Amino acid sequence: MTDREKERAIRIALEAATWAPSVHNSQPWSFSITGDEIAVRADLERKLRYGDAMGRQQLISCGAALFNLIITLRCQGYEPVARILPDPDRPSLLATVRAGEPTDVDELTKALCDEVKRRRTHRAGFTDLPVPDRLVDGLVAQAAGEGARLTPVRSAVAVEVVAALTQAAQGVQSQDRVLNLEVIRWALPPGSSRTDGVPADAYPTEPARTTPYFPQRDYAWRHAWGNASDQSASTSSGVLTLLTTSGDTREEWIACGRALQRALLYASAHGVSAAFHTQALEMHHLREYLRQELCSGEYPQMIMRLGITFDDTTGIRRPLSDVLDA
Numbered sequence: 001m002t003d004r005e006k007e008r009a010i011r012i013a014l015e016a017a018t019w020a021p022s023v024h025n026s027q028p029w030s031f032s033i034t035g036d037e038i039a040v041r042a043d044l045e046r047k048l049r050y051g052d053a054m055g056r057q058q059l060i061s062c063g064a065a066l067f068n069l070i071i072t073l074r075c076q077g078y079e080p081v082a083r084i085l086p087d088p089d090r091p092s093l094l095a096t097v098r099a100g101e102p103t104d105v106d107e108l109t110k111a112l113c114d115e116v117k118r119r120r121t122h123r124a125g126f127t128d129l130p131v132p133d134r135l136v137d138g139l140v141a142q143a144a145g146e147g148a149r150l151t152p153v154r155s156a157v158a159v160e161v162v163a164a165l166t167q168a169a170q171g172v173q174s175q176d177r178v179l180n181l182e183v184i185r186w187a188l189p190p191g192s193s194r195t196d197g198v199p200a201d202a203y204p205t206e207p208a209r210t211t212p213y214f215p216q217r218d219y220a221w222r223h224a225w226g227n228a229s230d231q232s233a234s235t236s237s238g239v240l241t242l243l244t245t246s247g248d249t250r251e252e253w254i255a256c257g258r259a260l261q262r263a264l265l266y267a268s269a270h271g272v273s274a275a276f277h278t279q280a281l282e283m284h285h286l287r288e289y290l291r292q293e294l295c296s297g298e299y300p301q302m303i304m305r306l307g308i309t310f311d312d313t314t315g316i317r318r319p320l321s322d323v324l325d326a
């Protein structure tokens with residue numbers, strides 16, 4: 001393969017990285033290229049100072065971008081060589097990834113790559129169509145492959161508890177002026193030309209209540225924003241899952257982001273979507289309760305519902321020129 005082919009593969013992989021999910025679509029990353037090596041950095045200007053003071057969700061988001069980068073390089077025929085947090089003196093340098101030796105591309109890699117742009121966050125209930133147990137087992141294996149544990153919550157009582165914690169967190173947060181201002185910064189009015197933040201057509205104006213009730217974040221905040229899709233037939237909460245790590249270090253947050261994205265792409269390849277409810281994880285005592293009571297002492301990093309939906313929304317991302325440092 002020529003240098004020019006490698007350069008092209010690196011650009012395709014960088015473009016794919018930008019399509020990762022991120023908290024409030026803040027896209028809190030930047031990249032640079034030196035030869036055949038890509039540096040992935042946390043963009044501290046884009047960290048949620050209030051809702052994510054420790055930068056945990058930022059690093060999960062960047063970990064998801066890193067996974068897209070890695071899988072896409074492999075899909076382009078180059079074995080990625082990644083170093084995580086390679087320089088203790090530069091903490092915002094999260095990883096370097098080199099496009100290494102030529103490699104064969106397997107079917108699963110291709111299938112995951114195909115979903116990078118297609119996958120979307122869902123923000124409503126799901127249809128009653130079941131998510132097969134075999135698929136859930138597959139998701140558990142995908143997450144484990146990156147060093148995180150995905151656990152389906154099978155007990156109805158435990159699902160009720162997580163829903164109640166989500167309601168409590170959403171209720172408290174909706175009264176918090178500073179937190180609301182932070183969410184509003186990332187909530188886009190209809191017709192906005194911004195390429196970051198949550199667009200008004202990324203959630204229904206009136207999502208039907210799921211049973212049990214998992215409230216959405218309030219991106220519309222007192223406006224009648226949202227898409228007009230009829231959600232009345234979609235009230236299933238789907239399969240509740242918790243993504244956890246054994247510790248709570250920066251390295252584990254990045255691994256969790258990789259695991260999250262690998263599982264999301266695998267789900268998407270099988271027609272399954274995910275809805276996120278991370279409100280309770282932003283409140284220390286609720287997160288600690290979850291850790292002790294429902295996560296066997298592991299640290300909860302993501303709360304997700306998985307299910308089947310027929311939405312067809314498009315996403316927005318900043319162009320590569322905005323995220324690529326000279």
Ligand SMILES: Cc1cc2nc3c(=O)[nH]c(=O)nc-3n(C[C@H](O)[C@H](O)[C@H](O)COP(=O)(O)O)c2cc1C
Binds near residue numbers: 025
């Ligand atoms: C760490 C993290 C936390 C998130 N928390 C929520 C959440 O609580 N509610 C929600 O609706 N979406 C949540 N999301 C999804 C993002 O809002 C979504 O990825 C982003 O808006 C981009 O949209 P897309 O995933 O459809 O491309 C979260 C994503 C990440 C990575």
